[in-house]
Amino acid sequence: MDSKNLKYLESQLLKRKKELEEYLSATEEKFSLSQRDSSADLSSQPTHTADIAADAEMRESAAYFISSTVEELRKVNKAIKKIYSNTYGLCEQCGCEINIDRLKAIPCAEFCIKCGEKS
Numbered sequence: 001m002d003s004k005n006l007k008y009l010e011s012q013l014l015k016r017k018k019e020l021e022e023y024l025s026a027t028e029e030k031f032s033l034s035q036r037d038s039s040a041d042l043s044s045q046p047t048h049t050a051d052i053a054a055d056a057e058m059r060e061s062a063a064y065f066i067s068s069t070v071e072e073l074r075k076v077n078k079a080i081k082k083i084y085s086n087t088y089g090l091c092e093q094c095g096c097e098i099n100i101d102r103l104k105a106i107p108c109a110e111f112c113i114k115c116g117e118k119s
């Protein structure tokens with residue numbers, strides 16, 4: 001891969017990493033704040049069943065959001081590490097070079113199109 005493309009993809013990955021870390025800390029803060037509030041002050045506990053359900057749903061979607069963000073962050077970090085070890089852009093399955101257009105669309109792609117379709 002030429003160094004211009006590599007530089008571009010590196011900057012995309014670093015930008016995405018920062019975004020994901022910000023999302024994550026903002027969501028975790030919101031999530032733990034609301035947990036602290038409800039345990040510290042019992043009078044603020046939702047009393048209606050609908051409120052409790054909405055609260056549980058909010059926590060569930062926050063938990064889902066956190067786990068999918070953590071997963072993407074893991075992939076982004078891995079891709080950045082690969083740039084520094086000169087193995088970036090190689091398919092983890094077959095070892096071929098991943099198409100540059102695919103990498104531009106998904107900078108943290110781990111597989112080439114063929115292998116990605118199989119899994």
Ligand SMILES: [Zn+2]
Pocket residue numbers: 091092093094095096111112113114115116
């Ligand atoms: Zn492959």
